[in-house]
Amino acid sequence: MTSVxxxxxxGGIYLPPLLVAGCIGVLLAYWTARLxxxxxxxxxxxxxxLVFVALAVLYTIAVGYLFVPF
Amino acid sequence: xxxxxxxxxxxxxxxxxxxxYGIALWAGWMNPYWAGWAVAVIALPTAGASILKGKDRVLGxxxxxxxxxxxxxxxPQERLPFILLTCGWMFFTTYLMVSRKKDSYLWTMAxxxxxxxxxxxxxxPGNMFQHAVFRTAETIMGVVVYTLIAVxxxxxxxxxxxxxxxxxxxxxxxDIYCSGRDTLLGRRAPGSYHxxxxxxxxxxAQFGQVLLAEGSESYEVxxxxxxxxxFHGLSTTLLETAGRWQSGFAEIVRIDVQAVFPELQTFxxxxxxxxxxxxxxxxxxxxxxxxxxxxxxxxxxxxxxLASFxxxxxxIARKEMLRMEALTAALLECTxxxxxxxxxxxxxKPILTPGKMDRGxxxxxxxxxxxxxxxxxxxxxxxxxxxxxxxxxxxxxxWFQFSGTIALLIAxxxxxxxxxxxxxxxxxxxxCLAIYVFVMPQLSSFLGLGSLLFTxxxxxxxxxxxxxxxxxxxxxxxxxxxxxxxxxxxxxLANFYIFLVMAFAFLFVMSYLLxxxxxxKVVLHLLDRCFHSAEFLMSRKALNFGRISPLERWRxxxxxxxxxxxxxxxxxxxxxxxxxRLPEYASEQIQALVVSIxxxxxxxxxxxxxxxxIRAQPLSQELRDDLKIWxxxxxxxxxRWSRNPxxxxxxxxxQRLETGFIRLEKQIEEVVNRSxxxxxxxxxxxxxxxxxxxxxxxxxxxxxxGVAQDIDWSHLREERFS
Numbered sequence: 001m002t003s004v005x006x007x008x009x010x011g012g013i014y015l016p017p018l019l020v021a022g023c024i025g026v027l028l029a030y031w032t033a034r035l036x037x038x039x040x041x042x043x044x045x046x047x048x049x050l051v052f053v054a055l056a057v058l059y060t061i062a063v064g065y066l067f068v069p070f
Numbered sequence: 071x072x073x074x075x076x077x078x079x080x081x082x083x084x085x086x087x088x089x090x091y092g093i094a095l096w097a098g099w100m101n102p103y104w105a106g107w108a109v110a111v112i113a114l115p116t117a118g119a120s121i122l123k124g125k126d127r128v129l130g131x132x133x134x135x136x137x138x139x140x141x142x143x144x145x146p147q148e149r150l151p152f153i154l155l156t157c158g159w160m161f162f163t164t165y166l167m168v169s170r171k172k173d174s175y176l177w178t179m180a181x182x183x184x185x186x187x188x189x190x191x192x193x194x195p196g197n198m199f200q201h202a203v204f205r206t207a208e209t210i211m212g213v214v215v216y217t218l219i220a221v222x223x224x225x226x227x228x229x230x231x232x233x234x235x236x237x238x239x240x241x242x243x244x245d246i247y248c249s250g251r252d253t254l255l256g257r258r259a260p261g262s263y264h265x266x267x268x269x270x271x272x273x274x275a276q277f278g279q280v281l282l283a284e285g286s287e288s289y290e291v292x293x294x295x296x297x298x299x300x301f302h303g304l305s306t307t308l309l310e311t312a313g314r315w316q317s318g319f320a321e322i323v324r325i326d327v328q329a330v331f332p333e334l335q336t337f338x339x340x341x342x343x344x345x346x347x348x349x350x351x352x353x354x355x356x357x358x359x360x361x362x363x364x365x366x367x368x369x370x371x372x373x374x375x376l377a378s379f380x381x382x383x384x385x386i387a388r389k390e391m392l393r394m395e396a397l398t399a400a401l402l403e404c405t406x407x408x409x410x411x412x413x414x415x416x417x418x419k420p421i422l423t424p425g426k427m428d429r430g431x432x433x434x435x436x437x438x439x440x441x442x443x444x445x446x447x448x449x450x451x452x453x454x455x456x457x458x459x460x461x462x463x464x465x466x467x468x469w470f471q472f473s474g475t476i477a478l479l480i481a482x483x484x485x486x487x488x489x490x491x492x493x494x495x496x497x498x499x500x501x502c503l504a505i506y507v508f509v510m511p512q513l514s515s516f517l518g519l520g521s522l523l524f525t526x527x528x529x530x531x532x533x534x535x536x537x538x539x540x541x542x543x544x545x546x547x548x549x550x551x552x553x554x555x556x557x558x559x560x561x562x563l564a565n566f567y568i569f570l571v572m573a574f575a576f577l578f579v580m581s582y583l584l585x586x587x588x589x590x591k592v593v594l595h596l597l598d599r600c601f602h603s604a605e606f607l608m609s610r611k612a613l614n615f616g617r618i619s620p621l622e623r624w625r626x627x628x629x630x631x632x633x634x635x636x637x638x639x640x641x642x643x644x645x646x647x648x649x650x651r652l653p654e655y656a657s658e659q660i661q662a663l664v665v666s667i668x669x670x671x672x673x674x675x676x677x678x679x680x681x682x683x684i685r686a687q688p689l690s691q692e693l694r695d696d697l698k699i700w701x702x703x704x705x706x707x708x709x710r711w712s713r714n715p716x717x718x719x720x721x722x723x724x725q726r727l728e729t730g731f732i733r734l735e736k737q738i739e740e741v742v743n744r745s746x747x748x749x750x751x752x753x754x755x756x757x758x759x760x761x762x763x764x765x766x767x768x769x770x771x772x773x774x775x776g777v778a779q780d781i782d783w784s785h786l787r788e789e790r791f792s
Binding site for chain 1: 560561564568575579582651788789790791792
C-alpha cells in the first residue's frame with residue numbers, strides 16, 4: 001500500500017481518505033464496545049462514552065497508518 | 071387499524087402529498103417541500119386529530135417566523151448575540167413544548183420554524199421576510215389540502231370517541247373503587263390497585279387527546295368542553311384519592327371497620343349507586359339515582375377500644391373516603407350536566423384536589439426535567455452553530471438547523487434514544503438517495519413526479535407508523551430535493567447523507583451533556599432526587615418550624631412538585647430499561663420499586679397536608695419530643711437514601727419502628743389517663759391524623775426498604791457502552 005494519501009472514487013464521486021478511515025474506525029470501535037459490553041468488561045471504565053470516542057480515534061489512526069493513509 | 075382503513079389513509083396521504091407539490095410547483099413557490107412536510111406531519115388516523123395538529127402547526131408557524139425576523143433584526147451581523155438570542159428562544163419554546171401538553175405541538179413549531187427561517191437563505195438573508203411568508207403560506211396550503219381530503223374522502227370521524235373514552239374511564243375508576251371496597255370489607259386481598267392505576271393513567275391521556283381531537287371537529291363538544299375538562303380533572307383527582315386511600319390498607323385491614331364505621335355499608339351502597347348511575351348517564355341511559363350526602367361517622371365506643379395507631383389509621387382512611395364521596399358526587403353532577411347539555415355559562419367549578427402539599431407562592435415553579443430538556447435543545451443548537459462556523463463540515467448550516475430540530479424531537483420523547491434513530495435514518499436515506507440518482511432524472515413531467523411522490527408516501531404510510539414513519543417521511547422530503555428549476559447534484563446529496571449520519575452521532579454525544587441518558591442511570595438519578603425532595607419537605611415540616619420566607623415557600627413548592635411528578639417519570643423510565651442487560655427479575659423488581667415510591671409519595675402527601683397541632687393541649691404538647699425523634703429519624707433515612715437509594719436491611723428498621731410504636735402507645739395512654747380522658751374531639755382527630763401521617767410514611771419506608779434490599783444495585787450502577 002502506498003503511503004501517499006489518495007481519494008476513493010465511488011461511481012465518479014471522490015471521497016476523502018480521512019472520511020473512509022474515520023468510518024472504518026467508528027465501525028471497529030462500535031464492535032469493540034459491543035464485545036466489551038457482552039463480557040461485562042465495560043464496567044471497568046469510568047466513562048464509557050469517552051472511551052468510545054478514544055477507541056474511534058485510535059482505530060482511525062491505526063487504519064490510516066496501516067491501510068488508508070490520509 | 072384494519073388493513074382497509076390503513077389503505078385508505080395511505081391513499082389520502084399520498085394524494086395530498088402529490089397534490090401540494092403540484093400546487094407549489096405550479097404557483098412557482100419556493101421550497102415546495104414545506105407544504106409536503108405539513109401533509110406528512112398532520113396525516114393522522116382521524117379528521118379531528120389532523121385538524122387539531124394542522125391548526126397547531128399553522129398557529130406555531132407565526133411566532134416562529136416572528137421570532138426569526140426579530141432575532142435577525144437585532145443581531146444581523148454579530149454571531150454571539152445571534153446565537154444567544156436563538157438559544158434563548160429555543161429554551162423558551164422547548165420548555166413550553168414539554169410542559170404544556172395541550173398545545174405542545176404549537177410550541178414545537180414555534181421553535182422549529184424559527185430555526186428554518188433564520189437560515190433559509192444564508193447567502194442573502196435579505197430575503198428572510200419572503201421566506202417567512204412562503205413558509206407560512208405553504209404550511210397553510212398543506213394543512214388546508216390535507217384537511218379537505220381528510221374531510222371529503224373516506225372521512226374518519228372522532229365523533230362519539232369522547233363518550234366511549236369517558237365510559238371506559240368511569241368503568242376503570244369503578245373497578246378501582248370496588249377493589250378498595252372489597253379489600254376493606256375483607257372480600258379480597260389487596261394488590262390489584264397498581265395494575266388498574268396504570269390503565270387509568272393511559273385512559274386519562276387518551277381521553278385528553280380525544281377531547282381535543284373531537285372538540286376540533288364538533289361544535290357540540292366544543293361548547294361543553296369546560297365540562298369535559300372538569301370531568302377529566304375530577305377523574306384524575308379521584309384516581310389520586312383512591313390511591314391514597316388504598317395505600318393505607320395495610321394498617322386498616324386489621325381493624326373491624328364495620329364496627330368502627332356503623333354506616334359503612336350504607337356509605338358504600340351510595341357510592342355503588344353513583345358509579346352505576348355514572349355508567350348509565352355516560353351510556354345515554356336515564357338514571358333515577360338521587361345523590362344522597364354520604365356520612366361516615368365513627369362509633370366512639372368502638373374507636374376508644376382501638377390502640378392509638380389504629381385510631382390514627384381510622385382517621386386517615388375516613389378522611390380519604392369522605393373525599394372520595396365528594397368527588398363521586400361532583401363527577402356524577404358533572405356528567406348529568408353534560409348529558410343535559412346544560413352549559414353552566416362557561417364557568418368552571420373548582421376541582422377538589424386531594425390535598426394541598428405545597429405552600430402558595432406567586433413565583434413560577436419549574437419542573438427540573440423540563441428545564442433539562444430545554445437546556446439540552448438550547449445547548450445542541452448553540453454547539454451545532456459553533457461547529458458550523460468554526461469547522462464548516464458537510465451539512466454546513468444544517469448543523470445548526472437540523473441538530474436543533476432533532477434535539478426538539480428528543481426532548482419531546484426523552485425515552486427514545488438518539489442512537490436508536492441512526493440506523494433507520496441511514497437506511498431510508500440510502501433508499502431515497504438511490505431514487506434521486508436512478509429514478510428522478512428519468513422523469514420529464516409532473517405526472518411522473520406526482521406518481522413517484524404518491525407511491526413513496528403511500529408505501530411509507532401503509533407500512534410504517536410512529537417514529538419510523540416520521541423518519542421515512544423526513545428522508546423522502548430531504549433527499550428528494552424537488553425544486554422548480556430541478557438540478558441533480560449527486561455530491562450535495564452524498565454530503566447530506568454523510569451529514570445526517572454525523573449529525574445523529576453529534577446528537578448522541580450531546581445527549582450525554584446533562585447526565586447519562588441510559589434509562590437505568592436516569593432511574594437512579596430520579597430516585598436520588600425523590601429522596602432529596604422528601605428529605606427537604608420533611609425538614610420544612612418539622613415541629614418547630616416557624617415563619618417562612620417567600621424564597622422558602624418557592625423551594626417548598628418546587629420540591630412538592632418534584633415529589634408529586636417523580637413516580638410517573640420513574641414509571642416511564644423504568645419501562646425503558648433494557649431487560650436483556652439486567653439480571654433475571656431485575657425489571658420486575660424495578661417495577662415493584664416504582665410502586666413502593668408511588669405509595670411513599672401518597673403517604674408524604676397525606677402527612678404534609680396535616681396541620682401541625684403543637685398547642686398547649688395535653689396530647690401534642692407532651693408527645694412533642696417523641697414525635698420530634700420520629701420526625702428526625704425519617705428525615706435521616708431520606709437523607710441517606712438521597713445519597714444512596716440502596717436501603718439498609720428491612721428487619722432492623724422494622725424492629726426499630728415497632729419499638730417506637732410500643733413506646734409511643736404507652737405514653738399516649740399515660741397522657742390520656744393523666745388528663746382524665748379530657749382530650750377534645752378536635753384535638754384527638756388532629757393528633758391522630760398527624761400520628762397516622764407518621765405511621766403511614768414509616769410503613770411506606772419499610773415497604774421501599776423491603777423491595778430495595780432485593781435489587782442488585784451494583785449491577786444497575788455498572789458502567790457500559792450505550
